[in-house]
Amino acid sequence: MSLTLFNSLSRKPEPFVPLHPDRVTMYVCGPTVYNYVHIGNARGPVVFGILARLLRRHFPRLVYARNITDVDDKINQAAIEQQVPIGTITDKFAAAYREHMGALGVDLPDLEPHATAHIPQIIAMCERLIESGHAYAAEGHVLFAVETYPEYGQLSRRSTDEMLAGARVEVAPYKRSAGDFVLWKPSTPELPGWDSPWGRGRPGWHIECSAMCEAAFGETIDIHCGGIDLQFPHHENEVAQSVCAHGGKPFARYWLHNGMLNMDGRKMSKSLGNVFRIDEVLANHPAEALRLALMSAHYRQPLDWTEGLIEQCVRTLDRLYGTLRELASIQVGAGAIPETVESALLDDLNTPQALAALAQIAADARRASDDAERARLKSGLLAGGLALGLLQQDPAAWFARGTADGGLDAAAIDARVQERQAAKQARDFARADAIRKQLAEQGIEVEDTPAGPRWKVAAK
């Protein structure tokens, strides 16, 4: 089985072959830490995290970097408003980012480069671009000269002419050409800045990713991932800077772009204000259901974020964990990932198909009567779940989810369930039903089994 990835560069699925057989390199554009991120920001980390796990299974070594951009005008603005150094802002939100991603089951990358730790590399890259004629200094700025890179626009499929013709933004007077973008810009005394050949200043938006990729991986990386909204201008500019700084060597060989999360059919975005912060969503829903929701559509498709979607994911997990609960007595060790799940993932990360395969395995497992067969299927279910970052908790923990912090006390629920059981055994069904109804009103569903009663937190 081999991995196929849809490459934004060619707009086609391509077999993935790493540049060096012994090492795969992958870079995901991480957050600019000026605020809490929203649930849409988690889609890339979740699906590309699944890709990272997949690559680790199929190649001897993966080095996966996800950056933190910790210098930026929005950070500066927040720092000025709160009268604190930018580090106070960036430390706080970088920590929150890690915490929220962790809650969603996103693995930490191997490397987490910070832009402010790469200022010398950024300056060096600017100098090289100036020396080679691809950039120029003007009024304390360093600008990339788009016209020196004829392939500019290749990734996002747009021509320089069209962009210049359609330019709506006022062009700064120091730009030679309207499409030129800033690599370095001057800082006023109240803004953070670093000494440079062009005076005290700070990096522009795109250069940090180029510099960090180079620092971590060298001139050419295998896979570069990010949201489709970053394709232009961010990724296009990264390509231009890196290729020109490296004498024409390719920058990223495979570009992967994830689709946007929508709210009522519109992109969830900070500028539109139609966002759900991750901590808000986590407060109201099981994290694993949110993770499942983020992979419920193929990563390149847009995904409508609704309460109904989350509820459906909770029910889906109820069923999968229900299967595992039924198989609780079957002992299994670590197993191989079922072929149906793995082949779906190898086909451009087709998570919906992988989930369908998982559902099929669960159904087979419930029907199987032979213990050896049940063990095999349970092992496959757990291994397939692990590949997706799902199904790794104790089923009992899933069904009792949120009782401790949701104002419900598991021991008290147990006591009520026992009361009902006693009433039942006394054939006082009216009382038993009254207790069950009361618990249902608290969101607890009681189920009777041959082994005695059990309960779970109901899907909303």
Next chain:
RNA sequence: GGCCUGGUGGCAGAGUGGUCAUGCAGCGGCCUGCAAAGCCGUGAACGCCGGUUCGAUUCCGACCCAGGCCUCCA
């Protein structure tokens, strides 16, 4: 306006030139004191119009609709 996606059953969402996606919800049955869970069975789809083909939801073209990027954005 330019460039680019996509329109699949009640909902979500894969996929395919000619037999099944899958999940949730629904319906009938089994089980249950009654339920729930589970099991068995079951209906239901490919935006619109042409074309290619023995045959198209799948390929081609036009049209309609929705969304994204062109400005900070995952």
